[in-house]
Amino acid sequence: AQTVTQSQPEMSVQEAETVTLSCTYDTSESNYYLFWYKQPPSRQMILVIRQEAYKQQNATENRFSVNFQKAAKSFSLKISDSQLGDTAMYFCAFMTLFSGNTPLVFGKGTRLSVIA
Amino acid sequence: DTAVSQTPKYLVTQMGNDKSIKCEQNLGHDTMYWYKQDSKKFLKIMFSYNNKELIINETVPNRFSPKSPDKAHLNLHINSLELGDSAVYFCASTLGGLETQYFGPGTRLLVL
Numbered sequence: 001a002q003t004v005t006q007s008q009p010e011m012s013v014q015e016a017e018t019v020t021l022s023c024t025y026d027t028s029e030s031n032y033y034l035f036w037y038k039q040p041p042s043r044q045m046i047l048v049i050r051q052e053a054y055k056q057q058n059a060t061e062n063r064f065s066v067n068f069q070k071a072a073k074s075f076s077l078k079i080s081d082s083q084l085g086d087t088a089m090y091f092c093a094f095m096t097l098f099s100g101n102t103p104l105v106f107g108k109g110t111r112l113s114v115i116a
Numbered sequence: 117d118t119a120v121s122q123t124p125k126y127l128v129t130q131m132g133n134d135k136s137i138k139c140e141q142n143l144g145h146d147t148m149y150w151y152k153q154d155s156k157k158f159l160k161i162m163f164s165y166n167n168k169e170l171i172i173n174e175t176v177p178n179r180f181s182p183k184s185p186d187k188a189h190l191n192l193h194i195n196s197l198e199l200g201d202s203a204v205y206f207c208a209s210t211l212g213g214l215e216t217q218y219f220g221p222g223t224r225l226l227v228l
Contacts, residue, residue, distance in 0.1 A: 035216070039157075043221065043222045043224070044219070044221050044222070045206060045208075047216060050216055089157055095217075097214055102214075103149055103151075103164055104217060108158055109157050
């Protein structure tokens, strides 16, 4: 079974600074997706970024980028120029592509606070 | 236009009652899921449906019964509610079960 570990329960960062959230996962699969989802106080689950395991290039979305290390099974999220609106829970998630209809396996989340 | 919607957003009820949560998506997806987020924010899969057919049924009490009347809807009925059922329930959908999942706004259920 796949597992996802987020070792930082809470983090804080000054506005405009850069912060990196860690995620490691365990799987025997070779074909999968990795995701970061954001959950602000509104509770909505918002997709931040997706990485396909077969792609060597790290995904980027504006101020959000990942450092995907497949051999190390590591998938960290870097947030540049942090903004107050980035304050939220961040969840790392794994999805195998071994078969269809596979659910997401989530880490326990990292609570990020951006401080003015 | 709301892509994945859930009703109600909040549900407060007494132990022993039966309640339903509805989910609808207008994305043309064919696979839908129910996840439960507990008080510690941990998210875990409960059910998955593809083209109205139950695909995944995790270890969930049989008091929980999902129903999919069509590809765009997946409802969750809960019988004999217990205190431990208090949580946030999320519906999600995707295309083909192998793409990004999009989540509804969640339903916060509080059982008193």
